[in-house]
Amino acid sequence: DTEVTQTPKHLVMGMTNKKSLKCEQHMGHRAMYWYKQKAKKPPELMFVYSYEKLSINESVPSRFSPECPNSSLLNLHLHALQPEDSALYLCASSQGPGLDSYEQYFGPGTRLTVT
Amino acid sequence: GENVEQHPSTLSVQEGDSAVIKCTYSDSASNYFPWYKQELGKGPQLIIDIRSNVGEKKDQRIAVTLNKTAKHFSLHITETQPEDSAVYFCAANPNMLTFGGGTRLMVKP
Numbered sequence: 001d002t003e004v005t006q007t008p009k010h011l012v013m014g015m016t017n018k019k020s021l022k023c024e025q026h027m028g029h030r031a032m033y034w035y036k037q038k039a040k041k042p043p044e045l046m047f048v049y050s051y052e053k054l055s056i057n058e059s060v061p062s063r064f065s066p067e068c069p070n071s072s073l074l075n076l077h078l079h080a081l082q083p084e085d086s087a088l089y090l091c092a093s094s095q096g097p098g099l100d101s102y103e104q105y106f107g108p109g110t111r112l113t114v115t
Numbered sequence: 116g117e118n119v120e121q122h123p124s125t126l127s128v129q130e131g132d133s134a135v136i137k138c139t140y141s142d143s144a145s146n147y148f149p150w151y152k153q154e155l156g157k158g159p160q161l162i163i164d165i166r167s168n169v170g171e172k173k174d175q176r177i178a179v180t181l182n183k184t185a186k187h188f189s190l191h192i193t194e195t196q197p198e199d200s201a202v203y204f205c206a207a208n209p210n211m212l213t214f215g216g217g218t219r220l221m222v223k224p
Contacts, residue, residue: 004158042204042214043159056211090158103149104212106158 003027003035004107006091009021012113015081021110023074023091028097033104034066043106048076050096059107081114119207121215128195129223136218138205139224145207148181149187153202153217163190195222196222 004025013019023032031050035043048056049068057066062083065077074091088109094102118141125126141149146167151159165172165179165188172179176195181188188207192199200222206212 006158041215042217045211048211102147103161103164105153105161108158111156 001096004091004093004105006089006107006110008110009108010111010113012115013078013081014115015083017081018077018079021076021089021091021112023052023076023107025093025105025107027093027105028071028095029093029105030071031094031102032068033092034074034076035092035096035106037090037109039087041057047076066100066108078102078112081112086112086114117145117207117209117213119213119215121203121205121218123218124216125219125221127221127223130195132194132195134195134199134220134222136190136203136205136220137187138189138207138215139185140213141186141206142184142207142209143186144209147208148179149206149212150179150190151204151206151214152179153204155201158205181221192220195220197224198220 007022033048034046037043045058046060047066052068063080067075088111090105090109092104094104121138149164150162152162153159163174163177163179164180176193178191203218205215
């Protein structure tokens, strides 16, 4: 089973709202990732968690706040977003412990629209 | 950091023909090269990957070749079918995955 699940599938939020994206995997993977993907572009890395600790933050604005409650769950808390933050947000996981050379499996994504 | 270039950006083939997508990378330390297929409205799906100690890998109708000297790798799809229509991304490490710009493959029935 190589399934990564994400909820919700679609999210529309105003610029003053607070919302959260959720990601879950049950493959025993120890590294989890958040990516942002704009239309017709490749995924852009936002955050990496390794063994439930934030290991990489690719200079993402503070209006995006990641959280890893346990080894199977990853959240992305959203607050005061801008319309340009509208995109497909993808979660991925990999076996680890090294963050390179391991297959990454992606979830279906959350389509976020900021109005 | 790593830089991955992917060509072509769009590719249209007739059903049953072969399709080839090429990527070049810049960092000689890269040692893992996956290919992802992304269908409309879905997340990227890992379809095949190759490591730097292997020159070629095949899985049914898809194959990947790697030329470490020239720093390029290619995806080959034979006997294409309409369901192969999607956007394909190549990627390379050595740290985090760096993705190519993507290739939109259209297979005409």
